[in-house]
Amino acid sequence: MQQSHLNSVNETDNIKLAIIAPDGREGMFMHARECAEARIPFLFDPGQGLPMFTGDELLDFIDKADYLAVNQYEAQLLQEKTNLTLEVLASRVKALVATKGAKGSTIYTNGQRIEISCVQADALVDPTGCGDAYRAGLLYGITRGWDWKKCGQLAAVMGAIKIASRGGQNHRPDRAEIADRYEKAFNEKIDLS
Numbered sequence: 001m002q003q004s005h006l007n008s009v010n011e012t013d014n015i016k017l018a019i020i021a022p023d024g025r026e027g028m029f030m031h032a033r034e035c036a037e038a039r040i041p042f043l044f045d046p047g048q049g050l051p052m053f054t055g056d057e058l059l060d061f062i063d064k065a066d067y068l069a070v071n072q073y074e075a076q077l078l079q080e081k082t083n084l085t086l087e088v089l090a091s092r093v094k095a096l097v098a099t100k101g102a103k104g105s106t107i108y109t110n111g112q113r114i115e116i117s118c119v120q121a122d123a124l125v126d127p128t129g130c131g132d133a134y135r136a137g138l139l140y141g142i143t144r145g146w147d148w149k150k151c152g153q154l155a156a157v158m159g160a161i162k163i164a165s166r167g168g169q170n171h172r173p174d175r176a177e178i179a180d181r182y183e184k185a186f187n188e189k190i191d192l193s
C-alpha cells in the first residue's frame, strides 16, 4: 500500500468509476487528483485511513469526489475532523452513504435522507468485509445508473451475504443467488444480467 503512488490512474483507459479507499497517503492524494483531472467520478471511502488526514485534507478529497461512504465510527470522526455535519458534508457530493452495521444504512442525497434497511442474514459468522461488500453493490448500481434506493438495497444484500461467511471476501455468490436474495428481501425484481 505504501507503494500505491507508483500506480497512476492515467495508465488505464476508459475508467468509468473509481473508488479511493484506504491506501498509502501519497497514493490516495495522487489518485484523487488524477481522477479529478481526468473527470473520472470516484467514491471516497476513507475508512481506516481517516486518521492520516486533517480536516482540510479530507474536505479536499470530498470536493473532488462524487460520492462519499463511511461507517458509523468514521462518520463520527469525519464530522469531528471537519467540524461539519453529515448533512453539510452531503451537500458537497452527489451522495453520502453512511452504513450502520445491523441497523442498515442512510443515503444522504439531494437534501434528502433515504433509509435502507438491513437484509436478514442466514448466519452471523464474520462481519469483517461487510463494508467492502456493501460498496461493491453500491458501485455496481451506480455504474448502471440506478436510483439510490435500488443501489443501497443491492448493497445491503451484498453485506448480508458477506456476514454469513468467514474471511474478508472469500465467498462467491452468483448473480442468480444475489437477485433471489434481493427479490425476497425487497419484494421487487432486479436485473443483474
Ligand SMILES: Nc1ncnc2c1ncn2[C@@H]1O[C@H](COP(=O)(O)OP(=O)(O)OP(=O)(O)O)[C@@H](O)[C@H]1O
Pocket (backbone or CB within 6 Å): 070, 071, 072, 099, 100, 101, 102, 103, 104, 105, 117, 118, 119, 120, 121, 124, 127, 128, 129, 130, 131, 132, 134, 155, 156, 157, 159, 160, 163
Ligand atoms: N448483522 C448484519 N446483518 C445483515 N447485514 C449487515 C449486518 N451488519 C452489517 N450489514 C450490512 O453491511 C453494511 C455495512 O456494514 P458496517 O456498517 O458494519 O460496515 P463497516 O463497519 O465498514 O464494516 P467493515 O468491518 O467491513 O469495515 C450495513 O449497512 C448492512 O447493510
Ligand SMILES: [Mg+2]
Pocket (backbone or CB within 6 Å): 047, 071, 131, 132
Ligand atoms: Mg469499513
